[in-house]
Amino acid sequence: MSQWTATVGVTHLARLLEPRPAQRAAGRRVPAYRGLADGIRVLVLEGRVPVAARLPAERELALALAVSRTTVAAAYEALRAEGFARSRRGAGTWTAVPDGHALPTRGLEPLPPDAAGTVIDLGCAALPAPEPWLTRAVQGALADLPSYSATHGDFPAGLPVLREAIAARYTARGIPTLPEQIMVTTGAMGAIAAAVRRLGTPGERVAVESPSYANVLELLRENGARLVPVAMREGLGGWDLDAWKRVLRDAAPRMAYVMPDFHNPTGTLVPDDQRRALVEAARAAGTVLVADETMAELPLDGSASAPRPMAAFDRGGSVITVGSASKAIWAGLRIGWVRAAPDVVRRLVSARAYLDLGSPVVDQLAVAWLLRTGAWDDAVAARRERARAHRDDLVAALRERLPDWEFAVPAGGMTMWVRTGDVSGSRLAVAGERLGVRVPSGPRFGVDGAFEGYIRLPFTVGGPVARDAVERLAAAAQTVRDGGGSEGEGAGLFVA
Numbered sequence: 001m002s003q004w005t006a007t008v009g010v011t012h013l014a015r016l017l018e019p020r021p022a023q024r025a026a027g028r029r030v031p032a033y034r035g036l037a038d039g040i041r042v043l044v045l046e047g048r049v050p051v052a053a054r055l056p057a058e059r060e061l062a063l064a065l066a067v068s069r070t071t072v073a074a075a076y077e078a079l080r081a082e083g084f085a086r087s088r089r090g091a092g093t094w095t096a097v098p099d100g101h102a103l104p105t106r107g108l109e110p111l112p113p114d115a116a117g118t119v120i121d122l123g124c125a126a127l128p129a130p131e132p133w134l135t136r137a138v139q140g141a142l143a144d145l146p147s148y149s150a151t152h153g154d155f156p157a158g159l160p161v162l163r164e165a166i167a168a169r170y171t172a173r174g175i176p177t178l179p180e181q182i183m184v185t186t187g188a189m190g191a192i193a194a195a196v197r198r199l200g201t202p203g204e205r206v207a208v209e210s211p212s213y214a215n216v217l218e219l220l221r222e223n224g225a226r227l228v229p230v231a232m233r234e235g236l237g238g239w240d241l242d243a244w245k246r247v248l249r250d251a252a253p254r255m256a257y258v259m260p261d262f263h264n265p266t267g268t269l270v271p272d273d274q275r276r277a278l279v280e281a282a283r284a285a286g287t288v289l290v291a292d293e294t295m296a297e298l299p300l301d302g303s304a305s306a307p308r309p310m311a312a313f314d315r316g317g318s319v320i321t322v323g324s325a326s327k328a329i330w331a332g333l334r335i336g337w338v339r340a341a342p343d344v345v346r347r348l349v350s351a352r353a354y355l356d357l358g359s360p361v362v363d364q365l366a367v368a369w370l371l372r373t374g375a376w377d378d379a380v381a382a383r384r385e386r387a388r389a390h391r392d393d394l395v396a397a398l399r400e401r402l403p404d405w406e407f408a409v410p411a412g413g414m415t416m417w418v419r420t421g422d423v424s425g426s427r428l429a430v431a432g433e434r435l436g437v438r439v440p441s442g443p444r445f446g447v448d449g450a451f452e453g454y455i456r457l458p459f460t461v462g463g464p465v466a467r468d469a470v471e472r473l474a475a476a477a478q479t480v481r482d483g484g485g486s487e488g489e490g491a492g493l494f495v496a
Contacts, residue, residue, distance in 0.1 A: 008049055008095075010056035014064040016043055030483055032067055033074035040075065041084050042426045044095050055085065055093045120437045120469040125264065125414040125458035126331035127386055133370065133379035134330055140373070141365035148361050156352045157345070158184025158337070159364045165371035166323070166337050175311050180342040183349055186359045188294045188324035188336040192216055192257070194348050194355075195290050195320050195338065196223050199255045207247050207256040207287070209239070211417070211445035211454075213264045216257060216292070228253055229447040232263070235408040238270045241277050248285035255288045260310060261296035265445050265456035266417040267410020269299075272307045279313040289319045294336075297328040297380050299412040300388040317341040325367050327414065328380050335359060335367045387414060390462035397470035398457075402477070416457045417442075423477045425455045431479040437472035 017039045030038075043049040055061070058076065062069040076093050079085035083098025148159070157163065163179040170177035185191040200206060202224030208217065210229035220227060228251045230243050239258075247253065258278070260270040282289045291310035299306060311319050317340075324336035338348060352358070370376040394416070395409055406419040420428055425441035432439055442454030461469055 007054045008056065010060045010064045013040075013043075013049070013056060013061065016049070017065065031074075033071045033078065036065070036067070036071060036075035037078040037082075037084075040079060040095075041082070042424075042430060044084055044097065045430060049095055051095055051097055053095050055095060057092070118436055119433075120461060120465060120472065122457055122460065122469055123438045123440050124331075124460065125456075126327070127383060127414075127460060129330040129332065130379040130382040133375050133382070134333070134366075136375065137366040137369045137379075138362070140369035141362050144365050144369070145362060148365070153358075153361055155184075155358045155361070155364075157349045158182065158359065159361065159368065162335075162364045162368040162371075165368050166339075169371060170309070170311075170339060173309060175309055177339060178342070181339055181345055183338045183340075183345045183352075184359050184364060185336045185338060186356060187326055187334040188292065188322050189215060189219065190334075190356070190359070191322040191324070191336040191338045192290060192292065193219060194352065195288075195322070196220060196225070196255070197355075198344075198348055198351055199288055199290075200225055204255070205251050205253040207244075207251065207253040208447070209258055209263065210447060211265055211442065211451055212257065213259060213292070214440065214444040217445070217447070220257070227447045229450070232266060232268060236266065236268045236410060238268055238274050239278060241274060241281070244278055245281050248281050248287055252285060253287050255290060256282060257290045257292065258310075259292040259295070260307070261293050262298055262410060262413025262415075264295065264413065265415045267408070267413045267415055269411060269413075270307065275307060275310050276313040279310060279319060283314075283316045283318045287318070290322060291319055292322045294322065294324040294327045295413040296323070298384060298387060298414065300384055300391060301411040311339060317344070320344065325370075328383065329367075329370065329376070333363055333366065335363050386462075387459045390459040390466065391416070393462040393466040394457060394459060394470070397467045401467075401470045401474050414458050414460070416459070418455050418457055419453055420455055420477065421453075423480050424452055426452060427480045428455060428473070428476050431476040432473060435472045435476050435479070437469050437476065439473070 017036070040049065040055075044051065055076070056064070058069050058072040062072045065072070076085055076087070080087060080093075084096055085093050086096045087093040160179065162184055163182040166182045166184075167177040167179045183191075183194070185194060196219060200220075200223055204225055205228050206220050206225040207228045207230055208220070210231045212229075217227065228247055230247050231240055232238070233240050248256075260275055262269055279289060289310065293309060296309070309321060311321050313319075319340075321339040322336065323339065325333045326336065338345065340348070370379060391409070398405055398407070398418070402421075404421040406421075407416055410416060426443060429439050429441040439455045439457065442451030442456070445451060445454075445456060
C-alpha cells in the first residue's frame with residue numbers, strides 16, 4: 001500500500017535510500033554513516049519519511065542496506081545529535097525535526113509572502129493575473145451580484161449562469177454538454193477531491209501516471225488509496241498503452257487519474273489515438289477515468305491540431321472531466337468544475353451537502369462574465385504569450401549554463417521535466433533553497449521515491465530572472481557534487 005504509517009518499513013526505507021552514490025567533500029570520501037544520515041535527513045526534510053515515524057531497528061536496516069550495524073548506529077547517533085531523530089532506550093528511534101525548522105510536507109504549498117523578494121520561486125506553476133481582464137471580470141461580477149445577494153447564497157451545483165457557460169464552451173469544442181452535466185467546485189482540487197470521495201473507499205486501487213501531479217498524489221494517499229503507478233513514455237511520448245492495459249486488467253483499479261493535456265510535470269500532450277484507446281480499455285475494465293484538463297487551454301506553439309477532450313471518446317459514461325480557471329486565468333480565482341453524466345453530477349452534488357456546500361458566488365460570477373463576454377479567450381491568449389516567452393528564456397538559460405541536464409521542450413502547459421545529470425534532485429532542492437531558488441524535486445511527483453534524478457521547472461519567470469534562477473541552480477548542483485546539499489535550513493517548504 002503506497003501510504004505512510006507511523007512505522008517506516010525497512011524494505012520501504014531501503015528503497016527510498018537507493019541509489020546512494022559515493023559522496024565527497026573537499027576531495028575526501030564521506031564516511032558511510034554520514035552518507036546514510038544525510039540520506040535519511042533529506043527524506044525527512046522532503047516529507048517522504050514523516051516526522052515522528054519509527055525507524056527500523058539498527059540490525060534490520062544494516063541487513064537491508066548491506067552495511068555494518070556500526071554504520072547504522074553511527075548514522076542514528078548523528079541524526080539524534082542534529083535533532084532529526086529521537087530515541088527511547090528499549091523502544092526504538094523516531095524521526096524528528098530540529099527546533100526552528102518548519103514541518104515538512106509531502107505535498108506542495110505556497111511560498112511565504114515575506115520570502116518573495118529574496119527567493120526565486122520555481123515551485124509554483126502559476127503566473128500573475130492577466131490584466132485588465134481579471135479586474136473587469138470582478139467588476140462585472142459585482143454588477144451582477146445584487147440579484148444573488150438577496151438569496152441564501154448556497155448553490156451546491158454552482159450558479160446556473162456559470163454551469164450554462166461552461167456547458168456551452170464544451171459544446172463549442174465538439175462535446176455536446178448540458179448544464180446538468182456540470183458541477184462547479186472550489187478549484188480543480190475540489191473537483192478531484194469530490195470524485196475521489198465519491199468513487200473511492202480506503203484501500204481501493206487507483207491507477208496514476210508516473211510521474212503525476214504531487215498534490216493529487218497526496219490527496220489520494222490521504223484518502224487511503226492504494227496507488228498503482230503506470231510509467232509515462234520517455235520524453236513527450238505520451239502513455240504506455242500496453243502498461244495501462246496490463247494494470248487495468250490485472251489490478252482492476254476502481255479509478256484512474258490522468259492528465260492528457262500538457263501533463264504536470266512532464267508537459268506531455270497525449271494524442272487522440274492514445275486517448276481513444278485508454279478510454280476503451282478503462283470502459284472494458286470497469287475503471288472510471290478522471291481526466292484533468294486544467295492545462296488544456298495553454299498550447300504555446302499553436303493549437304490547430306489540438307487533440308479532442310477525453311470525453312469525446314466516452315460512450316459509456318466512464319470519463320469524469322475536471323477543468324479550472326486557476327491555470328488558464330489566475331490561481332487566485334478558485335473556481336473549477338466537473339463534467340460528467342447527469343446522474344454522476346447529482347450524486348456528487350448530494351455528497352457536497354456535508355462538505356463545503358458550494359463555491360464563492362462572486363468568483364463564480366467573475367468566471368461566468370469572462371466566458372459570456374468572450375474576455376476569457378483574450379485573457380488566456382495573454383497567459384499563453386507570457387508563458388511561451390518564459391519557457392523560451394528558461395530553455396535558453398539551461399542549455400547555456402547546464403548543458404548536461406536533459407529535457408524535452410513541451411509545446412504547452414506550464415511545466416517542464418528535467419533530468420539533473422549526476423545530481424540528486426532531492427539534494428539539489430535542499431541546496432537550492434539555501435541559495436535562494438526553490439524547486440520541487442522529482443520524488444514528489446512519483447510513488448515510493450521514484451524520480452530521484454529529476455526536478456520540475458515551471459514557466460513562471462523570464463528574462464534576467466530566469467537566467468539568475470538557472471545560475472543559482474548551477475551553483476546548487478556544484479554544492480551537491482562537492483558533498484553538500486543535505487543540511488538545508490527551511491527545506492520541506494517547496495511550492496506547488
